[in-house]
Amino acid sequence: xxxxxxxxxxxxxxxxxxxxxxxxxxxxxxxxxxxxxxxxxxxxxxxxxxxxxxxxxxxxxxxxxxxxxxxxxxxxxxxxxxxxxxxxxxxxxxxxxxxxxxxxxxxxxxxxxxxxxxxxxxxxxxxxxxxxxxxxxxxxxxxxxxxxxxxxxxxxxxxxxxxxxxxxxxxxxxxxxxxxxxxxxxxxxxxxxxxxxxxxxxxxxxxxxxxxxxxxxxxxxxxxxxxxxxxxxxxxxxxxxxxxxxxxxxxxxxxxxxxxxxxxxxxxxxxxxxxxxxxxxxxxxxxxxxxxxxxxxxxxxxxxxxxxxxxxxxxxxxxxxxxxxxxxxxxxxxxxxxxxxxxxxxxxxxxxxxxxxxxxxxxxxxxxxxxxxxxxxxxxxxxxxxxxxxxxxxxxxxxxxxxxxxxxxxxxxxxxxxxxxxxxxxxxxxxxxxxxxxxxxxxxxxxxxxxxxxxxxxxxxxxxxxxxxxxxxxxxxxxxxxxxxxxxxxxxxx
Numbered sequence: 001x002x003x004x005x006x007x008x009x010x011x012x013x014x015x016x017x018x019x020x021x022x023x024x025x026x027x028x029x030x031x032x033x034x035x036x037x038x039x040x041x042x043x044x045x046x047x048x049x050x051x052x053x054x055x056x057x058x059x060x061x062x063x064x065x066x067x068x069x070x071x072x073x074x075x076x077x078x079x080x081x082x083x084x085x086x087x088x089x090x091x092x093x094x095x096x097x098x099x100x101x102x103x104x105x106x107x108x109x110x111x112x113x114x115x116x117x118x119x120x121x122x123x124x125x126x127x128x129x130x131x132x133x134x135x136x137x138x139x140x141x142x143x144x145x146x147x148x149x150x151x152x153x154x155x156x157x158x159x160x161x162x163x164x165x166x167x168x169x170x171x172x173x174x175x176x177x178x179x180x181x182x183x184x185x186x187x188x189x190x191x192x193x194x195x196x197x198x199x200x201x202x203x204x205x206x207x208x209x210x211x212x213x214x215x216x217x218x219x220x221x222x223x224x225x226x227x228x229x230x231x232x233x234x235x236x237x238x239x240x241x242x243x244x245x246x247x248x249x250x251x252x253x254x255x256x257x258x259x260x261x262x263x264x265x266x267x268x269x270x271x272x273x274x275x276x277x278x279x280x281x282x283x284x285x286x287x288x289x290x291x292x293x294x295x296x297x298x299x300x301x302x303x304x305x306x307x308x309x310x311x312x313x314x315x316x317x318x319x320x321x322x323x324x325x326x327x328x329x330x331x332x333x334x335x336x337x338x339x340x341x342x343x344x345x346x347x348x349x350x351x352x353x354x355x356x357x358x359x360x361x362x363x364x365x366x367x368x369x370x371x372x373x374x375x376x377x378x379x380x381x382x383x384x385x386x387x388x389x390x391x392x393x394x395x396x397x398x399x400x401x402x403x404x405x406x407x408x409x410x411x412x413x414x415x416x417x418x419x420x421x422x423x424x425x426x427x428x429x430x431x432x433x434x435x436x437x438x439x440x441x442x443x444x445x446x447x448x449x450x451x452x453x454x455x456x457x458x459x460x461x462x463x464x465x466x467x468x469x470x471x472x473x474x475x476x477x478x479x480x481x482x483x484x485x486x487x488x489x490x491x492x493x494x
Contacts, residue, residue, distance in 0.1 A: 001048050001055065001064040002139040004041035010193055011037065013219040017190065017252075019227045032230035033190050035246045039092060040141065040191040043099065046091055054084045061137035068101035068291070069136040071112055072354045078344050085294045094299025095247040097292070097442055098188035103142035103196055105291045107132050109284030112353045116281045117267070120274050128267045131215055135194070144196035145183035145254050148210070158206040167197065167256050168209040169269065176262040177269060179212065186252040187442075189225055192218060195254065200279055200448075203272040211275050213268035214261050222259040225252045231435040239394040242426050244435035251438075283355045289447060290356045293340050293364045296372075296443070300333040303375060306427050310382045313420055315413040322382065329378055332371055339364040362456040365447045372443040379431045387428045391421055 008028050017024040019032055027033045047054035047066060055064040067084040070077065085101050092099070110117070111132045117125035135142060148157060148166040157166050164170070167181035183197060198213040216223060232248040235241030268274045279285040307329050311317040339360055346357035380387065391410075396402045397418065410417040430436055447453050 001051065002044050003048050004038075004043075004045040007041045007044050007141065007193075008037070011191065013217070015219040015225065016223065017225045017227055019230070024227070027190050032227070032233040033250065035232055036248045036250060037191045039096065039246050040100075040188070040249075043088055043091060044139075046088065050087065053087055058137050060133045063137060063139070065136055065139040066101060066104065068104035069108060069139070071108055073352055074354050075344060075347060078347060078354050078356065082294050082340065082344065085291055086298055089295040089298035092247050093243070093302040094295050094297075095243055095439065096188070096249050097295065097439075097446060098143055098249055099295070100139075100141040100192075102288055102291050103144050104135070104140075106144070106196070106279075106284045106288040107135060107142070109287035109355075110278060110282045112287075112351055112355070113282035115351075116277055120268070120271065120277070123263075124267050124269070127264050131265060131267070135215075138193075140193040141188075141191065142194050142196055142215070143186055143188045143192040144198065145186050145189075146196075146198045146200040147184050148199065148201055149182045149184055149253070156204055156206060157210050166210050167212070167254075169212060170258060172269070176260055177212070177214075177266060179214075179256040179259045179261055181210075182253055182255045184251075184253050186225065186254045188249045189218065189252050189254065190227065190250040194218060195223075197254075197256075198268070198278070199275050200285075203275055205272075207272055208270045211268060211270055211272045212266070213275065213278055214266045216259065216261060216265065220259055220261075222257040224255045224257055226255065227252045231433075231438070235429075235435070237394050239422065240425050241429050241433065241435065243429040244433060248435060283350065283353070286356055286358050286361055289361055289365060290340075290343060292446065293336065293343070293361065293368070296368060297333075297337045297340050300336055300375070303379065303430065304329060304333050306430055307379050307382060309423060310379065310386070310427060312414050313412045313423060314383075314386060316382075325378055325382060329375060332375060336364060336368060336371070339367075359457065359460040359462070362453060362460055365453040366450070366457050369444055369447065369450055369453060373440060376431050376436075376440055379427070383424070383427060383431075386424050387432050390424055390428070 011028050012026055015027070017027060019030070024030045024032065028037050051064055054067060056067050056070045057063070058065045058069070067081050070081065072078040072081055088099060088101060089096075110128060114125060114129065117128050145167075151160050151162075151165055160166070164181040167179050167183045170178040170180045172178070179197070186195065189195060194215055194217050196213075196215050199210060203211055218225075228251050230248060230250065231241075231244040232246075235244040235248075238245045268278060307326060308317070311322050311326060316322045343356035343360045343364070346360060347354050348357070349355070389409075391397070391402070391406055396406060406421065407417040410420045412420045415423065428436075
C-alpha cells in the first residue's frame with residue numbers, strides 16, 4: 001500500500017516549477033511548498049493506517065488502493081466511498097480542495113461508461129482503460145487542467161491573438177502528438193504525480209486542435225509549472241497561521257513547451273463534441289463534484305465549530321441575536337450535509353454502477369456557491385474586532401512584559417489569554433487571511449461561474465414530471481368555452 005514516504009520519493013522527479021523568478025527545485029523541501037506537500041503525503045499514511053475504511057483491492061494488481069478508484073455498484077458502496085472521503089477531508093478540515101480523491105473520481109466516472117469512448121474511437125478508449133488501470137494500481141495523485149487561460153473572452157479559442165495561448169496540438173505522428181500552450185488552474189500540481197489535460201469549456205468549429213484529453217507525468221520534458229504566490233511561505237509559524245502554513249495546496253498555470261505525448265496517454269484528439277461527452281455523457285462530472293460536496297460538508301462542519309467557539313470566547317453565546325445567527329448557520333451547514341445524503345439516496349444505476357443523483361448534486365453546487373460567502377460574512381460579524389486586534393506573532397509570548405500585557409488585553413470568560421489568541425489566529429486564517437480569501441474565491445468558482453452551475457441544474461431537473469403535474473391539474477376541471485370560438489381558432493397573440 002502506498003505510504004507518505006512513497007509519495008514524497010515520487011515527487012523528487014526533477015519537475016520544472018518556477019517560483020519567484022527561478023526554478024524551485026525539490027518541492028518536498030522548498031519552504032514555499034514543503035508543509036503542504038507533507039500534508040498531502042500524510043493522506044497516504046492515514047489511509048495506510050485505516051485500510052478497511054480508506055482502501056479497496058485493485059482488481060488488476062491486487063494492491064490496496066484508495067477507495068476513490070472503486071466503481072460503486074450499490075448504495076452501500078457509494079456510502080462507503082463517502083465515508084472514506086469524509087475521513088480524508090477531516091485530516092485537512094476540508095481545506096485541500098484538490099485532494100487525490102477528486103480527479104480519481106473523475107476517471108472512475110469515465111470508466112463507468114466505456115461505451116461513450118468506444119463509440120468515439122476504440123483505440124482511444126483502450127488507452128483510457130489502460131491508463132485508468134495504471135493510475136489506480138499505482139494509487140496516483142492526479143490533478144487536472146481543464147480551463148483555458150483568460151484572455152479575450154469575446155473571441156473563440158482559435159481566434160485569440162496567440163494561436164497557442166491555449167494548449168493545442170502542434171503536430172502528430174505515429175508515436176504521439178505534440179502539445180504547445182497553457183492551461184489552468186493546476187491546483188495541487190506541486191504535490192501531484194500526474195496531470196489530466198482536457199477542456200470542460202465549450203469548444204466550437206475551428207477549435208479542433210485544442211480538443212485534447214490526455215495524461216502526463218509532472219516531470220514530462222517541456223512541462224513547466226508557473227506557481228502563484230505561496231501563502232505557506234508567508235506563514236512560517238503554525239501558531240499564527242495554522243491552516244495556511246500546512247494546507248496551502250497551491251495553484252499554477254501549466255505551460256506545455258512542445259511536450260510530446262505518446263498515443264497510449266491520449267484519450268481524445270481533435271473532436272470538440274467528445275470533449276463535453278467525456279464529462280457529461282459519462283458519470284465523470286457527477287462523481288468528481290460529488291467528492292467536492294462531501295469535502296465541503298466537512299469544511300462547513302469545521303466552520304460551524306469556529307462560529308460557536310467565537311460566541312463562547314466572546315461571552316455572547318446566550319444573546320438571542322447570536323443564537324439566531326448560529327441557528328441559521330447550523331441550518332445551512334445541515335442543508336449541504338442533507339443534499340449529500342440525498343444524492344446517495346436518490347442515486348441510480350448505469351451499467352451496473354450506482355451513481356449519485358445529478359440534479360441534487362447540481363442543486364448543491366448552485367446553492368453552496370452563494371452560501372459560502374454568506375457563511376464567511378456571518379462568522380466575521382460574530383467575531384468583530386477580535387479577528388484583528390491580536391498579537392503580532394507567537395514570539396510576543398516569549399517577552400515577559402508583552403506577555404503580561406497580552407494577559408490584560410486578551411480576556412475571555414471561557415478561555416485564558418493565550419487560548420483566546422490561539423483560537424482567533426485560527427479563526428482569522430480560516431475566514432480573513434489571504435489564504436482564506438483564496439478559499440472564498442475557490443468555493444465560488446471551482447465548479448464554474450454561477451450561470452454554468454445553474455445551467456447544469458436546469459439541464460438535469462425533472463421538468464417533464466413537473467409539467468405533467470400542471471397538465472393533470474388543468475385537465476381535472478372543465479375549460480370555459482369562449483363565445484364565438486371554434487376548436488380550430490388561432491390563439492390570440494400576446
